[in-house]
Amino acid sequence: DVKVTQSSRYLVKRTGEKVFLECVQDMDHENMFWYRQDPGLGLRLIYFSYDVKMKEKGDIPEGYSVSREKKERFSLILESASTNQTSMYLCASSKEGYRRDTEAFFGQGTRLTVV
Amino acid sequence: TQLLEQSPQFLSIQEGENLTVYCNSSSVFSSLQWYRQEPGEGPVLLVTVVTGGEVKKLKRLTFQFGDARKDSSLHITAAQPGDTGLYLCAAFYSGTYKYIFGTGTRLKVLA
Numbered sequence: 001d002v003k004v005t006q007s008s009r010y011l012v013k014r015t016g017e018k019v020f021l022e023c024v025q026d027m028d029h030e031n032m033f034w035y036r037q038d039p040g041l042g043l044r045l046i047y048f049s050y051d052v053k054m055k056e057k058g059d060i061p062e063g064y065s066v067s068r069e070k071k072e073r074f075s076l077i078l079e080s081a082s083t084n085q086t087s088m089y090l091c092a093s094s095k096e097g098y099r100r101d102t103e104a105f106f107g108q109g110t111r112l113t114v115v
Numbered sequence: 116t117q118l119l120e121q122s123p124q125f126l127s128i129q130e131g132e133n134l135t136v137y138c139n140s141s142s143v144f145s146s147l148q149w150y151r152q153e154p155g156e157g158p159v160l161l162v163t164v165v166t167g168g169e170v171k172k173l174k175r176l177t178f179q180f181g182d183a184r185k186d187s188s189l190h191i192t193a194a195q196p197g198d199t200g201l202y203l204c205a206a207f208y209s210g211t212y213k214y215i216f217g218t219g220t221r222l223k224v225l226a
Binding site: 031035059102105 | 162
């Protein structure tokens with residue numbers, strides 16, 4: 001079974017802190033994604049990566065950065081946490097590119113609260 | 116700009132009723148996925164549709180991909196309380212590695 005593991009289920013951080021959200025997958029997938037999910041706004045893509053050390057901005061990259069030093073690990077960094085970054089963060093991985101049968105596998109999510 | 120629009124956004128029905136959820140776009144996709152998400156969990160894949168006009172069945176769930184591969188529908192027959200959840204369509208944005216999700220349909224089935 002594919003497993004995508006996010007380091008924390010719940011996290012509370014203070015405004016201005018630097019926050020690291022870690023995601024690890026065990027299926028040797030090329031693609032990895034970070035989304036945030038807010039009521040009424042659906043899943044919005046923050047950043048994605050299609051290879052080690054490669055990263056692409058999604059639809060809402062402002063205030064975030066990412067790191068992919070190893071194929072299995074994709075980290076999301078909040079440079080200076082703000083209250084509007086309180087959200088559910090979901091990591092996903094998938095096989096290479098945009099194959100016709102590609103599907104994404106998700107972690108259980110990290111519910112981040114910034115106070 | 117939302118590339119995948121889902122309707123309805125919310126649906127509350129009685130057990131035993133039928134329902135259809137729609138996923139529409141102006142873009143053409145090589146494939147499209149449907150997921151279901153339970154509260155506090157990540158989305159879980161239900162099905163992938165690939166060919167225009169394709170119909171796939173998963174027990175009481177029927178998925179259809181539009182002929183032009185721009186839209187899809189999910190039909191649930193005789194809904195049960197266990198079908199309650201958030202239903203999401205998703206696809207790779209044409210020619211890129213960008214994987215996008217629809218706006219979601221939150222379904223509640225009352226016993």
